[in-house]
Amino acid sequence: xxxxxxxxxxxxxxxxxxxxxxxxxxxxxxxxxxxxxxxxxxxxxxxxxxxxxxxxxxxxxxxxxxxxxxxxxxxxxxxxxxxxxxxxxxxxxxxxxxxxxxxxxxxxxxxxxxxxxxxxxxxxxxxxxxxxxxxxxxxxxxxxxxxxxxxxxxxxxxxxxxxxxxxxxxxxxxxxxxxxxxxxxxxxxxxxxxxxxxxxxxxxxxxxxxxxxxxxxxxxxxxxxxxxxxxxxxxxxxxxxxxxxxxxxxxxxxxxxxxxxxxxxxxxxxxxxxx
Amino acid sequence: xxxxxxxxxxxxxxxxxxxxxxxxxxxxxxxxxxxxxxxxxxxxxxxxxxxxxxxxxxxxxxxxxxxxxxxxxxxxxxxxxxxxxxxxxxxxxxxxxxxxxxxxxxxxxxxxxxxxxxxxxxxxxxxxxxxxxxxxxxxxxxxxxxxxxxxxxxxxxxxxxxxxxxxxxxxxxxxxxxxxxxxxxxxxxxxxxxxxxxxxxxxxxxxxxxxxxxxxxxxxxxxxxxxxxxxxxxxxxxxxxxxxxxxxxxxxxxxxxxxxxxxxxxxxxxxxxxxxxxxxxxxxxxxxxxxxxxxxxxxxxxxxxxxxxxxxxxxxxxxxxxxxxxxxxxxxxxxxxxxxxxxxxxxxxxxxxxxxxxxxxxxxxxxxxxxxxxxxxx
Numbered sequence: 001x002x003x004x005x006x007x008x009x010x011x012x013x014x015x016x017x018x019x020x021x022x023x024x025x026x027x028x029x030x031x032x033x034x035x036x037x038x039x040x041x042x043x044x045x046x047x048x049x050x051x052x053x054x055x056x057x058x059x060x061x062x063x064x065x066x067x068x069x070x071x072x073x074x075x076x077x078x079x080x081x082x083x084x085x086x087x088x089x090x091x092x093x094x095x096x097x098x099x100x101x102x103x104x105x106x107x108x109x110x111x112x113x114x115x116x117x118x119x120x121x122x123x124x125x126x127x128x129x130x131x132x133x134x135x136x137x138x139x140x141x142x143x144x145x146x147x148x149x150x151x152x153x154x155x156x157x158x159x160x161x162x163x164x165x166x167x168x169x170x171x172x173x174x175x176x177x178x179x180x181x182x183x184x185x186x187x188x189x190x191x192x193x194x195x196x197x198x199x200x201x202x203x204x205x206x207x208x209x210x211x212x213x214x215x216x217x218x219x220x221x222x223x224x225x226x227x228x229x230x231x232x233x234x235x236x237x238x239x240x241x242x243x244x245x246x247x248x249x250x251x252x253x254x255x256x257x258x259x260x261x262x263x264x265x266x267x268x269x270x271x272x273x274x275x
Numbered sequence: 276x277x278x279x280x281x282x283x284x285x286x287x288x289x290x291x292x293x294x295x296x297x298x299x300x301x302x303x304x305x306x307x308x309x310x311x312x313x314x315x316x317x318x319x320x321x322x323x324x325x326x327x328x329x330x331x332x333x334x335x336x337x338x339x340x341x342x343x344x345x346x347x348x349x350x351x352x353x354x355x356x357x358x359x360x361x362x363x364x365x366x367x368x369x370x371x372x373x374x375x376x377x378x379x380x381x382x383x384x385x386x387x388x389x390x391x392x393x394x395x396x397x398x399x400x401x402x403x404x405x406x407x408x409x410x411x412x413x414x415x416x417x418x419x420x421x422x423x424x425x426x427x428x429x430x431x432x433x434x435x436x437x438x439x440x441x442x443x444x445x446x447x448x449x450x451x452x453x454x455x456x457x458x459x460x461x462x463x464x465x466x467x468x469x470x471x472x473x474x475x476x477x478x479x480x481x482x483x484x485x486x487x488x489x490x491x492x493x494x495x496x497x498x499x500x501x502x503x504x505x506x507x508x509x510x511x512x513x514x515x516x517x518x519x520x521x522x523x524x525x526x527x528x529x530x531x532x533x534x535x536x537x538x539x540x541x542x543x544x545x546x547x548x549x550x551x552x553x554x555x556x557x558x559x560x561x562x563x564x565x566x567x568x569x570x571x572x573x574x575x576x577x578x579x580x581x582x583x584x585x586x587x588x589x590x591x592x593x594x595x596x597x598x599x600x601x602x603x604x605x606x607x608x609x610x611x612x613x614x615x616x617x618x619x620x621x622x623x624x625x626x627x628x629x630x631x632x633x634x635x636x637x638x639x640x641x642x643x644x645x646x647x648x649x650x651x652x653x
Contacts, residue, residue: 013502016513046498051342062502062513067495069345070504071338072368078335082342082350083495085326086300090346090496108338111331265326272321 011035011045013065020059024218026177026203027124031060033180034093034122037187041091049083049092051076053100056131056205057124060095074105077112080119088262091191092119098139099129102158106138113167113196117261120190120197123160126205134208141245145212164198165253171197172253177204178225179249189251195260202229202247279458285420285449286311288456289353289379292427294319295459297466298377299348302328302339304358307391308447309381312353333361337378341365344374345503347469347494349431353379356389359398359405366440367406368505370528373482373492375434375469377427378442381450382558384635393635394447396558397610402442403587409525411532413539414442414587416557420454425464426584432467433539437531438489444586446609448559448637469494476500481512484527487534533588541584542593546572550579552647553601553625555594555618557583560607560638567643576651578605589617598622603650607643609633626653 012035021027038048048066052058054073061068067090071079076094084092101109101123112119127140136146139157146153161172171193175183183201190197204210204221215221232250235243283291289312293301301320303313313329320327326343330336333354340350354362359380369376382398384390398405402414413433417426423445430441472479472491481501483490493499506514507521515521532539546568547553556564561582571578581597583590594617598604604622606615607630615629630646632638 013513016502045500046496049495062504065500067345067500068502069342069495070502070506071341072364072505075334075338075365078330078338079342079345081328081330081335082300082302082339082344082348083346084342085328085339086343086346086348086350087496107331108335111335269321269324273324 006036006039008032008035011038011065013063016062019063021056022207024204024206025056026126027057027060029177029180030122030124030183030201030203031063033184033187035064036184037191040188041191043091047089047091049080049090050095051080051092052095053097053105055097055100055129057095057097058100074100074103075108076100077105077108077121081112081117084117084119085262085265088118088266093191094119094121096121096123098123098125098127098160099137102138102160102163110163110167113164113169113198115261116168116170116195116258118194118196118263120199122187122199122201124203125160125200126203126209128205128209130205130208134212146209160198160200161252168196168258169198169253170195170255170258171251173251174200174202174247174249176202176225176229176249178222179229182249186251193254194256195258281456281458282453283420283456284311284451284453285423285445286381286451287315288420288424289427289443289445290315290319291456291458292424293351293377293431294323295461295464296428296431297349297468298325298351298431300326300340300343300350301352302330302336302343302350303352303354304330304333304336306333306355306358308383308450309353309355309379311450312379312381333358334365337362337365337376340376341369341374344376345492345495347497349375349435349469351377351379353381355381355383356385356398357387359401363406366412367408367410369440370406370410370412371505372503373438375438375492376440377430377434378440380442380444382444382446384633390635392447394559394637395609395633396446396560397613397633398444399586399610399613402444409529411439411529412442412587413437413439413532413585414444415584416444416586417449417584418558418561418582420449420452421456422584423449424456424458428464428466432465435467435469436489437535437539438492439532444558446559471497472499480510482508482510484510484523489531536588539585539588540590542590543582543584545580545582547579547581547597550577550601551603552576552578552650553597553604554578554580554643554647555583555604555606555614556580556608557586557614560609563638563640564607564643566640567647570640570644571647574648576647578647586614589621591617591621594618594621595623598625601625603653604628605630605646605650607638607646609638
């Protein structure tokens with residue numbers, strides 16, 4: 001039974017709190033938005049599976065009262081695919097950081113997108129490996145600093161959304177931990193979408209990233225999210241110079257006619273049976 | 276009832292055994308010489324409404340297997356040398372989180388890419404120690420196509436019963452050769468199924484480290500909500516850094532296998548009653564050893580064989596007691612000396628000799644016979 005009135009306590013495993021996240025971290029805002037979104041979608045706790053990899057964001061499943069699997073580094077999507085294909089009735093969500101999803105887990109990211117399997121990936125994108133002390137990640141902006149780019153980053157970052165779309169995901173969006181209301185709305189959209197949905201959430205790690213990049217307080221980083229985010233529609237009329245250093249937010253891509261993998265698989269089974 | 280006898284390949288027998296065992300899910304990645312297991316299951320599983328997945332890599336294959344297993348599936352993957360190396364982290368995860376799964380390793384020559392189409396037995400130690408951290412594992416070394424089928428069924432049973440990864444270590448010879456197989460009816464073999472826990476969800480803990488009994492793994496999505504993590508965890512499944520919890524958790528991973536060794540062990544003894552020379556051989560090499568023993572006996576040398584079928588946990592007790600009676604032990608294996616280390620460790624005062632051939636060819640009966648003769652004269 002789903003409670004009609006939303007209550008965080010109903011979804012939290014309160015005995016596992018307090019969480020490990022640093023004061024001022026954006027991850028808690030994303031967690032709360034996720035619980036509200038799951039509630040809005042009307043899922044029962046028993047039908048939700050959350051998998052995660054390794055890293056700060058990936059600790060989320062431990063705190064929430066669903067079927068939760070804290071897997072190995074980068075591989076959360078592979079466990080998600082396994083359980084989704086075996087029990088397609090389950091609602092499968094994967095939580096991953098930027099390093100987890102796009103560096104060590106990059107191969108699984110593109111292949112989950114290619115298959116267009118009905119799951120939602122939420123990338124907690126804070127440009128850094130926070131848990132290990134702030135090494136540069138595959139989304140870290142050019143010229144920024146980290147414990148392993150002491151002279152500035154010269155590697156081009158991935159754009160999570162472009163990559164997801166190019167690889168075949170059929171719902172792609174971006175929000176931030178500052179835009180909490182929009183974030184919840186996008187999560188609902190992503191969860192309701194049939195197919196592989198990827199939500200890139202820009203979040204703040206002032207401890208490991210901000211501190212080395214002139215944004216040492218959570219407030220500095222929240223301001224960064226507020227100022228650098230540009231609604232996709234507004235960005236359409238802006239020049240490349242105007243968009244430099246900024247990121248688009250919004251539902252960036254949606255496609256509803258690409259076959260979804262798990263239902264195609266079971267359809268195929270039916271057709272084999274009748275032969 | 277007439278017997279259902281077929282001529283089939285070792286890899287096919289594994290697939291057949293998996294289906295009889297009630298396999299619900301396969302995920303794999305193509306690799307020689309195991310690919311036939313995937314190819315055959317890609318045909319068999321969909322026809323019976325089960326899931327076959329070819330994943331993007333070896334790591335993803337075992338990840339998907341473990342995800343499905345957490346949903347309650349009987350799940351299997353198949354690979355060989357380099358692929359098994361890639362799977363090691365998830366083998367550790369399966370041990371740590373106590374997720375049942377069957378891993379087929381059709382051994383080929385190594386290290387690295389090695390000898391993709393030629394046999395070896397060089398993954399025995401990898402099977403035991405390949406993943407980091409203390410853990411136990413069950414591994415089985417069938418020596419025929421027929422045994423591949425039955426041992427695959429047993430592997431599924433042990434995986435479910437002990438909530439552990441179970442590895443089948445065949446090799447390129449057994450995987451690719453064709454032999455007679457007696458296919459059993461489902462009711463002729465023991466099949467252990469995944470069960471719901473016998474307690475209601477609110478009383479369920481996914482782990483129990485102290486009762487000595489293996490808690491059933493509740494399939495996810497059936498009302499038993501719990502947390503799974505590769506971090507050291509307590510009986511509730513949540514991470515813990517308490518010293519007593521850590522120690523109990525570590526002890527349990529070893530104890531649940533080693534304290535049940537009588538149930539897990541399986542071996543064959545061949546002409547051991549009066550033997551003066553003990554051959555410890557497993558897998559395809561044991562076939563040559565059997566022939567060599569007959570040659571030796573014809574020449575008046577009393578040789579006999581102990582053949583571990585369950586290779587991990589190692590049959591320490593049996594080797595130890597045999598070595599009290601038989602003072603010369605020969606361990607032929609297609610590696611540079613792996614099982615011999617276990618034999619030496621457990622042999623009390625016997626001389627242990629190795630015959631190690633790693634040239635991509637099977638060890639022949641003649642080679643083993645020559646070594647038996649040499650050892651008998653020492």
